[in-house]
Amino acid sequence: MLLLFTFTFGFTQSNTKFKVVLDAGHGGNDPGAVKNGVQEKDVALDVVLNVGKILEKNKDIEVIYTRKTDVFIELRERANIANKAKANLFISVHCNSVKTGNPIGAMTLVMGMSRTGTNLEIAKTENAVIFQETDYKTKYKGFDPNNPETLIGLKIMQEESLLQSIELATLIQNQFRDELKRKDKGVHQQPLWVLDATVMPGVLIELGFLSHPDEAKYLSSDKGKEEMSQSISEAIITYKNNFFSVNDVVEVETIVSTKTSNTSKSNSTSNKNSYEKNTSKSNKTYYKVQISAGSKKLDTKPSNFKGLKGITFEKEKNIYKYFYGEETDYDACKKKLEEAKKKGYTSAYIVTFTN
Secondary structure, X not given: OOOEEXXXXXXXXXXXXXXXXXXXXXXXXXXXXXXXXXXXXHHHHHHHHHHHHHHOOOOOEXXXXXXXXXXXXXXXXXXXXXXXXXOOEEEEEEEEOOOOOOOOOEEEEEEOOOOOHHHHHHHHHHHHHHHHOOOHHHHOOOOOOOOHHHHHHOOOOOHHHXXXXXXXXXXXXXXXXXXXXXXXXXXXXXOOHHHHHOOOOEEEEXXXXXXXXXXXXXHHOHHHHXXXXXHHHHHHHHHHHHHOOOOOOEEEEEEOOOOOOOOOHHHHHHHHHHHHHHHHHHOOEEEEEEEEEEOOOOOOOHHHHOOOOOEXXXXXXXXEEEEEXXXXXXXXXXXXXXXHHHOOOOOOEEEEEEO
8 A cells, every 4th residue: 555645835825916015214203323414214215115116016016115204113013014914025124334443335134143243233223223112121022132132032933934034135135236336245144123023034124334424425315225226126026036926835745655565464564653653753853954045956965065964955946955964952953053154154044843
């Protein structure tokens, strides 16, 4: 007898349109960064409105704004708007600023656990708007953007959303670098409340540093805002074309036992035991380190992965995800993660597998 079990995972798009929530950072009594005569809230709003106009020309895209005017919107409400809309993407637009040094360039942030260097200060700055809200301790359950223990306590709810967030962030940065010739500050994982609270893939774009006179002049100009808007829009449309399809359900068929003789009771019993053993194994939780993902299929030999052995991969749509190790003990997997990072996979993270 051949036992064939089909497991369905993923999700079905119930809407025919690709929903994008555009979030202009700050607003109202919260100007954000103010440097060289430029307010972050103004640049963010102008860019968001421009992006929205471009996307709305596509009949397959529905655009939802967290704000379209100069008003203050709580972080919690920004996340609620996206979650209630059952959006496919959440895009938050901001500008950078530093107190010392004179950096220049654009970066895109996704939800993550990194707590080092300048990027931690950016995370604190973008989260600090919480303090301007009434009764923030109750609303955010003690979340303190200045407390490292709070930042450590944040967790990534959906690794798959993170992967797609990284893909979108990479597309955005590629546009900035290749099309606009902007200084590429890269894609970074940071503990940002508004990204953690939204359930769909999302990014926070730092358009540039208002603390740099030349960059402030560019970002506040019509030319700069139009160019940045066009690049962001093209990245979103590319992402949509690559990852979104209506009524998209992924199915995996797994054969859990092989053909046996119906006349042999002992073989039938053996096969049943084999099935129960396999089922028991599949119900266990285990951990792998995801080190990279991309559209190109690579041979899993160590030379392709900086000497790491035991690489496995999974394919979803046109994306190959590459993993290092497979552990049933989380602490053992943390050691694998350390090994991967020492090899240069600084954005690697642990993925949990169950069933």
